Amino acid sequence: MGSKLKTNFVVQTKFEPFYVAGKIEVSRDGHRIFTSSGNSVKVFNVENGVAEKTIQTEESDQISQFLLNPVNEHLITASRNLLVREWSWTDSTCLKTWKAVHHSPISCMAFDSTGELLATGSGDATIKIWHSVLKCHTHSFRGSSGVVSVLKFHPDAKRGLLVSTSDDYLIRIWNLNPAKLAAALEGHFSAVSDIQFADDGLHLISAGRDKVLILWSLSTSSQIKTVPVFEEIERFIVLPASSAFPEFNTPEGPFNVLTGGARGVLSVWDLKNGRNLHPGSLPSESDAAVADHKRIIQLHFDRPSRRLFVVTVDQSILLYDLPNLKPSHQFSGYNDEVFDVKFVGDDRFAVVATNSPRLKLYNVTTADCKFADGHTESVLCVxxxxxxxxxxxxxxxxxxxxxxxxxxxxxxxxxxxxxxxxxxxxxxxxxxxxxxxxxxxxxxxxxxxxxxxxxxxxxxxxxxxxxxxxxxxxxxxxxxxxxxxxxxxxxxxxxxxxxxxxxxxxxxxxxxxxxxxxxxxxxxxxxxxxxxxxxxxxxxxxxxxxxxxxxxxxxxxxxxxxxxxxxxxxxxxxxxxxxxxxxxxxxxxxxxxxxxxxxxxxxxxxxxxxxxxxxxxxxxxxxxxxxxxxxxxxxELDEERQKQDTLIQEEQELQNLLQKNEFAKAFRLALRLDQPGRLLNIISGMLETETGQMEIKVAVRALEDFQLEQLLQYIVIWNTNSRHTYPAQCTLNCVFTSILPKRLLGLPKIKTLVESLIPYTERHASRLDQLHVSSMTYKYLSNNVKKLSELPSKPTTQLPVNGNIPYPDSASMEAEEEMV
The missing domain is CATH 2.130.10.10 (YVTN repeat-like/Quinoprotein amine dehydrogenase)
Incomplete structure (x- = not known):
């Protein structure tokens, strides 16, 4: 342990809340998670565990729903004030804003496979369909009962089918062309939490809080099979029919699903045969409190990377690499108040005590978080x-x-x-x-x-x-x-x-x-x-x-x-x-x-x-x-040493340029070294040459905007001293005659600089006017004195003894006046 005094610390990693509640969206490459809270959407990078971007609306625009376009990955946000916005999340730019025609906040959204049609469901029991490019309202469906909770387009956009669920436990199938209700599927006895299309496009699968999975035929709009799953299902995914999962002994076909719900475990079901292929571990009665923390509320499957995202009720997000149902990463979306934190091991890990009975172990390099259960109330110290x-x-x-x-x-x-x-x-x-x-x-x-x-x-x-x-x-x-x-x-x-x-x-x-x-x-x-x-x-x-x-x-x-x-x-x-x-x-x-x-x-x-x-x-x-x-x-000490070494080298180079009278190169170097006094001497030396002003103009044209602004700041300082007026005004003239006005007006501080230049410039101009008048008066007087000195001298007139003064005659006076 060294005894050198510390001078500075910087934040290397910030572990902040990025998920509180609600849904998540995953980018197309599977590397980023989108979450919403209040009036903002955060973008969390799962590779380095850092919330790298925040997309924020106005403070009064509380976001009720958001969605990623599957084609261009534009972000769509719906606020409680019924405004819908389209964002380019990479640069946090709002591309378009339009007013939703619902009478209550939007509760769910869905894109079709082309990314052109956007469906929105609301608490006013209506469904609206928008053209995402034209931003126009194309369809309106009424007939739902209560809040529309789930929307899903058929994966084949040519079929023109939209499926919805609401508070009446019915699954409605809407036909877009013509716009009408095609069927209402009745089979669930509690709220329908999720619906998915099978990979063959001919069947529909639904799950609900009545603890059953139902397989439906789209052609006949009827039930094919009802499978009891013995838990409330929040979300499920359909396993790809083209991919084999030998670990689960899944049969071939489009009817294999992975479910997550109240028990907090992932289960694999064969709907065709009604079998549980991977039941997971059932929590015992002593683990009931732990099971409450593990309740699964959302699943998202990224097919290209075969990565499964699992969201639990305690704001944790787990990543699974299928087909292994073991988490490869785990992130804590919210920590509440942090009471204590300690390094453990080789300082790559930190034990964190928050306002929770669960102890958290963080890998501070990857932001992976694992939980330790044991206490029954909040952990305060470590x-x-x-x-x-x-x-x-x-x-x-x-x-x-x-x-x-x-x-x-x-x-x-x-x-x-x-x-x-x-x-x-x-x-x-x-x-x-x-x-x-x-x-x-x-x-x-x-x-x-x-x-x-x-x-x-x-x-x-x-x-x-x-x-x-x-x-x-x-x-x-x-x-x-x-x-x-x-x-x-x-x-x-x-x-x-x-x-x-x-x-x-x-x-x-x-x-x-x-x-x-x-x-x-x-x-x-x-x-x-x-x-x-x-x-x-x-x-x-x-x-x-x-x-x-x-x-x-x-x-x-x-x-x-x-x-x-x-x-x-x-x-x-x-x-x-x-x-x-x-x-x-x-x-x-x-x-x-x-x-x-x-x-x-x-x-x-x-x-x-x-x-x-x-x-x-x-x-x-x-x-x-x-x-x-x-x-x-x-x-910082190393950087300071490097700066000092570089400064010494540039100082020597400047001296060499001045000795060689290479003023143009010395001009740019003195400006880079931030030496206004040295630069003033260089400009004065350049003005003593015949091509000095031309060289200054060439040097000025090569400057970047920030360097040009720096030079104008120097001119403002030089202009306050009457001894430096000439080089300051000459340089200012070179700037105004060689730089376009549009570029000068684009400088951030140009208004302040011009306002600082005007008073002293007017004072210098007034002094020049006075000097000019004084020089003309002097010239006039000197010329008259010179002409008087050229007149012929006359003998001195002797005064008479009696005191009478002789007066010149008129002819002689006129001659003298003409000479003068």
Whole structure:
């Protein structure tokens, strides 16, 4: 672990909600999933597990349904305000908008195989058919009872058939040419949840919540076979007749279906013979709660990739590669509030505690998520024995559970559980030594317990047991955090009574109380190498204390709200803290200052976890997201070094160009180096040559728009100084005479730049006018003085002695005037 100070972290992966409820759509290549929530549709990439795009309508346009065109993959969205939009989802552009002629929001949509006809069903019991290219209404079918729930076109567009279901349990077959009801199929006794056409195009298959599958003949509009399936079926798919599935022993033909429903298992049925070829595993009574989480609500089969998408009621999406009915990927669409998150294994996996009894194990590189069931109420805290890959969890059910993490399988298995607390277990800490492992727990019942972890090595089932060896009423209010020193000799606890306490492990006893915070202490942590304790509180401060004399040595102020978590970095030289406002702050301990603030969360950050090599950080918050951060300190230093090396080389190149009087090349290089002073000198040197202005025009024409805008900004600065007026105005003249006005008007800041140029340019023009008038006056006076100096000199007239002054005669005066 290095001791260099960290300067920056960036978000490497963001695990955010992408599916809450409703239907999903899958792209034609099977690589992207489309989900809707509120007024937006999110595009989730199943290859890297990232929500890569969001298509958003206006805030008031809540999306009721959406659909992908099977031909051009344009996205169709229907809003509750009865507006239908067509989008190009690749660039989030709305292509067309039109008004639906329904009287209530659209409840279902379907495209025909050509992608030209779009059918919409609504709660007003009507079905409308639109031409997706012309955006015109072509058909209207009435006669359904209640909300139209399912629509399906016949795969052969020439047949012109549309099938629908509604609240009256009937299946209606509509003929498009002529527009009329062809048949109404009666056979289900509950809501029809799904309908599909068989591959031969001659038969129809339906499923409902009456726990039966029915095979229909389209030619006779009659039932052929009814198969009881003993569960409510939500969705099913017809297995391709051309593909063999020897694992299921499926017979040849178009009547093999795969179903998913209330039991949460996938079953394969042969409708022709009424056989269940793959019944799946039935949940036992003890697994009833788990079965509720696994209830299947949607299936989607991508035939080209033979990939099956399964959606369960707990917002999970599973990917199966047929014919193996084993999930290859599993994604959690929604996490609710993230209470705690910890690295496990080689830091490729993270254990996440959310507002759910199910513990989640994420592969942070692929976003695969697996669930671990055991707790009966929400899991609040997680701790890890890194040397033995054991995970400890505490919950609102007052229990503590021990889990074995398998890195090869990427799974968690509960190996022990213990009860003892009488209220919520919200704080856990694991010993650092593997010789005598133990756990420290803190609860809302104000007690702290120490548990020993013992393994039964004679039992091949990987059995452990937890034994409580000490119980202490540690605080006057609930315990929010517990921590162990690196040598396991000291225990620290933090509570809602505004104090933190230090305890000796053996023999157990209180060493002292850390007082100074004005509100509840949310977190306590030991420094990795020094005898220092860090605490964070609801009063917005972080304090450092010495273990030896329990003295507060530093206080960090900067958060404007409660500080939920704090962690040491860089061998104790830095701190990373999180606040209830969603901000993270990086602190320099020596300088006692905040060096960096990160704003990526929208709600209180409950969890901060630093990897063992400090190259990664995990944060979890109340905004249902957790983030994987990457330390980019070395990367930024390398980039800075490269920039400095490049700058030195370009500086040398600029000097060489100036020495060679290659001003045109030097012009472009000085602009790229962002050196306005050097560029001004270069322009002044170019203007001293006969071809200077022509070379400036050539250089200006070769500039990109951003460089041209940069040059105009320089001119604005030069123009404010009267000494630089001439090169500034000459350069401006070259810009205006060599660049088209249309291009200049397209610059983002051209208005501001021109407004900045006008006042000083007018002042310089006024000075030039004054100078011109003054020079003309000077010229006039100098010419007159010169002519006067050229007049012939006359002898000096002697005044008479009596004082009488002789006056010149009129002729001499006229002669002098003519000369003047």
């Amino acid at each position: 701790a890890v024995f890194h040397q033995s890959n054991l995970v400890v969890t505490g919950s609102k059910d007052c229990d503590i559970r021990l889990w074995r993490f398998s890195e090869s399988k990427g799974s968690l298995k509960c190996v022990a559980s213990a009860s003892g607390h009488t209220s919520t277990v919200g704080a856990l800490a694991c010993s650092n030594s593997s010789k005598h492992p133990f756990i420290v727990s803190g609860s809302e019942d104000s007690t702290m317990k120490i548990w020993t972890v013992q393994q039964d090595k004679s039992d091949k089932r990987d059995s452990f047991s937890l034994h409580c060896i000490h119980t202490e009423v540690a605080h006057d209010k609930g315990i929010n955090s517990v921590a162990l020193s690196p040598d396991d000799k000291w225990i620290a606890s933090a509570g809602g009574d505004k104090t933190a306490k230090v305890w000796k492990k053996e023999p157990f006893g209180l060493k002292g109380v850390l007082r100074g915070h004005r509100k509840a202490v949310w977190c306590v942590v030991f420094a990795p190498h020094d005898q220092i304790i860090g605490t964070s509180s609801g009063d917005g401060t972080i304090k450092l204390w010495t273990v030896s004399d329990l003295r507060c040595i530093k206080t960090f102020e900067g958060h404007d709200c409660s500080v939920m978590k704090v962690a040491f970095l860089s061998r104790g030289l830095q701190l990373l803290s999180s606040g209830s406002d969603g901000l993270l702050k990086l602190w320099d301990v020596r300088k006692n200052i905040c060096t960096k603030t990160f704003d990526e969360h929208d709600d209180k950050v409950w969890a901060v976890e630093v990897s063992q090599d400090e190259s990664k950080v995990l944060t979890g918050a109340g905004d249902s997201t957790f983030l994987l951060w990457k330390d980019v300190t070395e990367q």
